[in-house]
Amino acid sequence: MTDAKREKLSEALRWALELTTNPAMAAADWLARDIDPSRTGAVELLSDSSVSLETLNKAKDAFKTMRIVGEHAVDRRLGGRLYLAAIAAGIVHHHERISAQSDGALLKALREFIRDDSMPEQLREIADFAYLSIQNSVSNNHQDAQDD
């Protein structure tokens, strides 16, 4: 028995335990660890400012797909939330918009996210910053247009 073999076996056993606590979040965490095995889960991946934009893009795509193909409604809902969190993390940590959604659509979705107390605090905070960032940018654009 090698350590690698033992670790793989332990990991497989842990999946069953993870699923008993929060099945939807377990699936999201597995997706996150699949993208970056050094992370403990989705919340860590999306809230750490050192995560690259490329990784956030992968996370955004993975959670977008989860939003569509998730096994249960609760999975699809969580997929949607984390998809938005990945976009928010791109804005907050890299000042980049990794979404083609309109300002209005993003602001509406982020408002809902911030109010959703079932979401982890770290992600709601990022959503809050992203919301303010978009709002500022909208105000500045509006001001620029008026000045012109």
Add this chain to the structure above:
Amino acid sequence: MLPPDAGSSQTNWKMIFTAKDGDDQASALALEQLARRYWPSVYAFVRSSGRDVHEAADLTQGFVCDVMLGRNLFHEADPKRGRFRTLLLRSLQNYLRERYRFANRKKRSPESGKLTSLDDSHMHMTAIAPGVTPEEAFNFEWGATLVRGVLELVRRNCVADGFESHWVVFESRVVRPMLFGEKPASYQTLVERLDLDDRSQAANMLITVKRRFARTLMAETGRTLSDPARAKYEIMEILEDLERSS
């Protein structure tokens, strides 16, 4: 390679009761299934106790024939008195002590029978690393046997449900690396091979099967216990055994 009983979902205790109290045919079948299920763990224990491949195989067969079947170990088994695995391990330790004591006086009786239906390749599935205690090897092999059985069940269910592509993703990314130490197939390879939309689709397909695996593992573990609701704690104990030996 999966063991011949992989995917057997009959409850351990149900099998044990059948072995104890069933009619001749049912009892014989249950005994054989139990012998198959525990063979890899028993072999791993014996091999890790310092015996070479041939001696370990001989002692494993001796234990299965003489103690599990011959002395009908299952008659002593009682869910109220704890896990069958614990009884088995204690009996195995006693048997090895007994064999050691009488090694020079008596050879194991050849008329004890041979389980010809058992696949000898099982014995070679356990690569014994130095420094591993027999108990650790036993626990590891028990966990591995459980996982292999669950994998086979999940594979069958995926095929039955039309999730063959999902299984291929899971097998290429998880199963083969876990069982054979292979490098996981890249998502790009799988996307091309299975004609998928993108990496995200493949990753979500993998998660779907991982979930099935986790649920099946919980259910199958429950089947080995007198109280299936304790499956979570049983898995935690197997994990602790594994981590203690790391």
